[in-house]
Amino acid sequence: MARLRHNPNPTMHELSLADGIVRMVEASAVRARFTRVSRLRLEAGALAGVETQALRFALDALRPGTCLQDAQIDIDEPPGRAWCGPCGSEVRIDSRADPCPRCGGYPVRVVGGADLRVVDLLVLEP
């Protein structure tokens, strides 16, 4: 992967995303009556605009005292995928501003790798 490693200090952006994830999991815990999560799997696509290291750092800062306290947190980083009309193919892109790497066509339509979402939650029975 050719992604640059940035400063791991979370910005307000990653902090608010992490806060949203923790709140969502806590709300699920209340609804589904569990208290501890053993594993949380997230997906942060390459085009989601999320710095993964910073998100991890922010989650670590926010999770003490929550059901995520001792959870293993995995973050998948699927690559950006886009559909290019001119050459009729699905291609991989690293940024939303990239032209088609195959034909140079532009713009391409993003079809994947643009989401931040919870993929999976493994809970411990009380």
Ligand SMILES: [Zn+2]
């Ligand atoms: Zn193309």
